[in-house]
Amino acid sequence: MVVQERLSRAVRTSPSLKARVLGVADRLGYDTRYWCRAVMYESTFADVRALAPETLDVLEIAAAGIWRSAFDFRSHRTPEFPEFDICSDVLDEQFDLVIADQVFEHLRHPAAALANIRAMLKPGGRVLILTPFLIRVHPCPLDVHRWTEEGLQFLLEDNGFDPASIRTGAWGNRKAARANLDGFPRIGFGKDLSNEPGCPLVVWAWARL
16 A cells, blocks of 8 residues: 555656556556546537637636647637636737636636636637536635536626527536545546436536627
């Protein structure tokens, strides 16, 4: 157990070692995607592909920056927190798409964040919000909100987005929910990706101005 813990700590703290370990795992057929997010990303990545990503100017508000590595956008910005705070800051640019990935649960003022996102969208621009629901509390530095699909819809409607444009999605099941109480496990070998509508781990929503 001590050796396993030391190896796990070494992988977490060394990006290069982590990349090598994940590469070997992929070659062995071990699915390295995070269990709680795999279906969410499959769905929303397909949505972005349908928008012709090479034509989009994109603002990504997220820690991981996975969208930048997944798509060849026309332009892409990923400002860093705390230098850029979506609750109080607005860039002097406009975008076709703003992606807020695993961010809104950490915001003290989500309405202010949406007002700033609206200010940075081109006419007809889109926002994509991806956020957890049945995920354990994880302050960064805060963790203060959870929304159901309906809750995200109301949040967007109440903050100036076209109600007819809002589309929501959610995914989760009891097995994944229990597993995420102890961490953020990867799919590995054959974990259950079936969806139980009453047990969402993650929720997402699209909206337009």
